[in-house]
Amino acid sequence: MEQVNSNFLNNDPLNISKYDTRGFFDEMFSEAGVARPGVEFLVDKLTALPVGELQRRQRAADHELLNMGITFNVYGHSAGTEKVWPFDLIPRVIQEEEWLHVERGLKQRIRALNMFIDDLYHDQKIIKDGVLPEYMIQSSKGFLKQIQGMKPPRGIWCHITGTDLVRAGDGQIYVLEDNLRCPSGVSYVIENREVMKRTFPQLFEGRNILPVETYPEQLLKMLQFVSPSSSNEPTVVVLTPGVHNSAYFEHCFLAQQMGVELVQGSDLLVKDSYVHMRTTRGLKRVDVIYRRIDDDFLDPDCLRPDSTLGVKGLMQVYRAGKVALVNAPGTGVADDKAIYAYVPKMIKYYLGEDMILPNVPTYMCADDSERSYVLENIDKLVIKPANESGGYGILLGPKATKEQLANYKELIKSNPRNYVAQPMLDLSTVPTLCGDSLEGRHVDLRPYILFGEDIYIVPGGLTRVALVKDSLIVNSSQGGGSKDTWVLRNESSGV
Amino acid sequence: MLSRVADSIFWMRRYIERAENVARFIDVTLNLTLGIGAGHYQQWEPLVYTTGDNELFHEHYDQVTQANVIRFLTFDERNPNSILSCLKMARENARVSREMLSSQMWEELNKFYLFVRDNRHDSTAVDSPFEFFGRIRQAGYLLEGVTYSTMSHGEAWNFGRLGALLERADKTSRILDVKYYLLLPDVSDVGTPIDISQWGMLLKSTSALEMYRRRHGRLSPKQVAAFMLLDRDFPRAIRFCVSRAEQSLLAITGGTTGNFSNKPEQYLGRLRAEFDFLHIDDVMDLGLHEFIDNFQVKLNLAGDAICETFFEVIPVSAS
Numbered sequence: 001m002e003q004v005n006s007n008f009l010n011n012d013p014l015n016i017s018k019y020d021t022r023g024f025f026d027e028m029f030s031e032a033g034v035a036r037p038g039v040e041f042l043v044d045k046l047t048a049l050p051v052g053e054l055q056r057r058q059r060a061a062d063h064e065l066l067n068m069g070i071t072f073n074v075y076g077h078s079a080g081t082e083k084v085w086p087f088d089l090i091p092r093v094i095q096e097e098e099w100l101h102v103e104r105g106l107k108q109r110i111r112a113l114n115m116f117i118d119d120l121y122h123d124q125k126i127i128k129d130g131v132l133p134e135y136m137i138q139s140s141k142g143f144l145k146q147i148q149g150m151k152p153p154r155g156i157w158c159h160i161t162g163t164d165l166v167r168a169g170d171g172q173i174y175v176l177e178d179n180l181r182c183p184s185g186v187s188y189v190i191e192n193r194e195v196m197k198r199t200f201p202q203l204f205e206g207r208n209i210l211p212v213e214t215y216p217e218q219l220l221k222m223l224q225f226v227s228p229s230s231s232n233e234p235t236v237v238v239l240t241p242g243v244h245n246s247a248y249f250e251h252c253f254l255a256q257q258m259g260v261e262l263v264q265g266s267d268l269l270v271k272d273s274y275v276h277m278r279t280t281r282g283l284k285r286v287d288v289i290y291r292r293i294d295d296d297f298l299d300p301d302c303l304r305p306d307s308t309l310g311v312k313g314l315m316q317v318y319r320a321g322k323v324a325l326v327n328a329p330g331t332g333v334a335d336d337k338a339i340y341a342y343v344p345k346m347i348k349y350y351l352g353e354d355m356i357l358p359n360v361p362t363y364m365c366a367d368d369s370e371r372s373y374v375l376e377n378i379d380k381l382v383i384k385p386a387n388e389s390g391g392y393g394i395l396l397g398p399k400a401t402k403e404q405l406a407n408y409k410e411l412i413k414s415n416p417r418n419y420v421a422q423p424m425l426d427l428s429t430v431p432t433l434c435g436d437s438l439e440g441r442h443v444d445l446r447p448y449i450l451f452g453e454d455i456y457i458v459p460g461g462l463t464r465v466a467l468v469k470d471s472l473i474v475n476s477s478q479g480g481g482s483k484d485t486w487v488l489r490n491e492s493s494g495v
Numbered sequence: 496m497l498s499r500v501a502d503s504i505f506w507m508r509r510y511i512e513r514a515e516n517v518a519r520f521i522d523v524t525l526n527l528t529l530g531i532g533a534g535h536y537q538q539w540e541p542l543v544y545t546t547g548d549n550e551l552f553h554e555h556y557d558q559v560t561q562a563n564v565i566r567f568l569t570f571d572e573r574n575p576n577s578i579l580s581c582l583k584m585a586r587e588n589a590r591v592s593r594e595m596l597s598s599q600m601w602e603e604l605n606k607f608y609l610f611v612r613d614n615r616h617d618s619t620a621v622d623s624p625f626e627f628f629g630r631i632r633q634a635g636y637l638l639e640g641v642t643y644s645t646m647s648h649g650e651a652w653n654f655g656r657l658g659a660l661l662e663r664a665d666k667t668s669r670i671l672d673v674k675y676y677l678l679l680p681d682v683s684d685v686g687t688p689i690d691i692s693q694w695g696m697l698l699k700s701t702s703a704l705e706m707y708r709r710r711h712g713r714l715s716p717k718q719v720a721a722f723m724l725l726d727r728d729f730p731r732a733i734r735f736c737v738s739r740a741e742q743s744l745l746a747i748t749g750g751t752t753g754n755f756s757n758k759p760e761q762y763l764g765r766l767r768a769e770f771d772f773l774h775i776d777d778v779m780d781l782g783l784h785e786f787i788d789n790f791q792v793k794l795n796l797a798g799d800a801i802c803e804t805f806f807e808v809i810p811v812s813a814s
Contacts, residue, residue: 204529211692216708233712260708
């Protein structure tokens with residue numbers, strides 16, 4: 001197709017030349033509204049689009065997502081409510097050089113966390129050496145006494161992690177939280193790329209963008225690696241709580257893309273000290289279970305007796321080393337916003353290294369002096385419950401009413417261990433199509449980390465975007481959307 | 496049935512299948528080339544080569560660009576294998592055997608042809624290729640389904656199926672060959688995520704990725720080749736196509752497996768038996784590309800024999 005001088009075709013219909021970063025760190029434009037190095041090509045392509053073209057492509061993408069059935073269930077709505085997760089067509093670009101730095105930081109962090117979990121269930125040296133106060137563990141919801149002294153296959157606890165990163169106003173990338181239980185969202189990373197290629201292939205032309213499509217391959221590789229059986233072809237399954245779970249789409253997607261069975265608890269049983277699944281040809285032994293149900297529900301014999309989602313006797317098989325559970329039960333102890341605050345010390349303690357990717361400064365309400373600071377400055381801080389996920393229970397001090405603030409003060413005083421506070425961060429923005437022009441919207445980033453024979457990190461990860469103007473809440477359950485995330489190799493940037 | 500009519504139905508379905516597969520060729524190349532860097536401009540040349548129309552392309556086009564290749568393979572009526580040419584031929588064949596078809600079949604084929612024809616001066620195929628070629632694939636599925644469910648599964652239907660399956664077997668072998676010609680960004684990329692991701696894309700373009708996963712799990716070049724060549728149950732695998740083609744042939748002739756009484760039965764039976772008893776290591780020992788070359792020769796032999804035996808019936812002279 002011949003290139004036409006764009007100036008004749010349009011007059012910057014998306015108003016890109018007037019894009020205002022409004023004082024935030026924008027991922028695409030510098031403060032002066034100039035394209036950052038490496039993304040000039042993207043800005044040029046967007047500027048050159050004919051009137052209405054981006055909107056047309058956006059509608060095509062929305063249509064694709066609906067047709068592909070890429071949906072999530074929202075709790076609190078009537079059962080089975082499926083919603084398409086909003087997707088914005090303008091990608092978030094990360095230069096490879098910066099990405100390599102992030103990758104190093106994440107690998108370091110995940111190694112330390114794995115050693116930490118292992119230590120907690122064995123000698124607890126980190127407590128004996130006075131690095132972590134003992135009450136942190138005693139009061140931890142995620143700590144499983146039932147598996148003390150146990151070694152998971154290959155010594156890996158946190159096989160799959162989604163670490164939330166944010167870039168603050170200073171341009172620095174911080175780790176916001178570690179999701180080590182059943183982090184979801186990776187299916188959107190893969191599907192977003194697919195939709196992006198289908199609807200806007202021109203943006204990719206001539207660029208070298210690291211592939212994300214290999215995630216299911218890497219996941220399967222890792223799952224097979226941790227199999228306790230000596231078989232060359234271990235049987236791997238994905239265990240879902242069922243069709244009403246908010247991430248059910250992802251459970252199906254991952255099982256389908258790996259070509260393994262998607263099972264529910266009722267499909268599995270324990271017999272002759274192994275886990276089996278019921279098939280049309282009788283019982284089939286299962287070696288690895290990628291479980292997407294919480295620890296508490298895994299086994300009514302050992303954990304919550306009222307659980308109907310798990311498998312009776314599963315933990316005994318697990319303890320006998322005859323099945324692998326991914327992530328390992330008990331990993332949730334490190335998925336705790338109070339434990340998070342200790343990760344810098346952990347890295348120093350276990351690896352003897354300085355932390356590569358910094359934490360966000362965090363006040364522990366369990367500490368007397370930090371708590372009184374938090375209570376005095378609550379209107380400037382973000383208050384987070386230590387053990388929740390999905391953005392539930394978070395209070396944004398500067399945006400809260402007086403009544404809410406008072407309410408949270410009481411909550412903190414009644415259970416200080418369960419709350420942490422962080423300064424309100426100015427999350428970075430990415431241009432997002434809003435009506436007929438581009439406006440900055442706040443984003444975070446969740447890379448997915450697989451810990452198997454080696455550590456694999458999906459290049460980029462999930463960029464979640466707060467679609468509501470000025471909002472900082474990116475969670476899918478609370479009005480967030482997502483974007484494709486490109487890790488751009490620099491070698492072809494001049495072509 | 497009349498030789499002439501059998502001939503038409505055979506070719507009608509063969510051309511429809513060919514049109515759909517050209518769309519798959521373009522799809523696989525797009526998938527393989529997007530986001531791998533500047534090298535992607537070189538990747539359209541192998542496609543023209545794989546489809547076997549290299550010389551013709553260069554006669555009419557100066558440069559191998561994505562847009563040129565897409566136009567040549569989709570709309571160019573000077574290219575007898577372009578999607579538009581194929582659909583035109585399919586439609587001509589349907590016109591002369593229309594009394595044998597259900598009216599729904601004719602209507603869907605006609606709509607298919609008109610859709611492509613009406614877009615020939617449009618930029619949709621070049622600007623939104625996934626959307627456009629996705630619709631072509633969809634029209635192919637629709638036509639196959641309508642044929643299956645509205646036409647009696649008798650002699651005419653079997654001739655049609657024979658044509659479609661021979662064509663599909665040939666095209667699957669060529670799609671597999673695309674990877675052979677496709678350049679990796681760097682020799683050291685063999686076996687890297689990019690290489691693996693390419694094999695995944697290849698399966699995806701033949702709608703085979705998910706079924707492959709259930710059969711073989713992780714991606715490996717050898718297993719991908721095994722799946723596309725030798726799988727019994729996957730409807731685009733060559734073995735599946737050859738064995739079902741033989742079924743249709745035997746339904747036409749009234750023959751049985753394990754022996755032959757004419758050239759088509761001999762060639763197709765031999766090919767089916769070869770695939771039934773072939774191991775992927777045998778293929779790899781010979782080299783995948785060489786194996787595919789040999790296969791195409793044998794498949795053509797069977798195709799030619801079918802034409803000679805059923806369509807070009809020459810009266811035996813009394814001398």
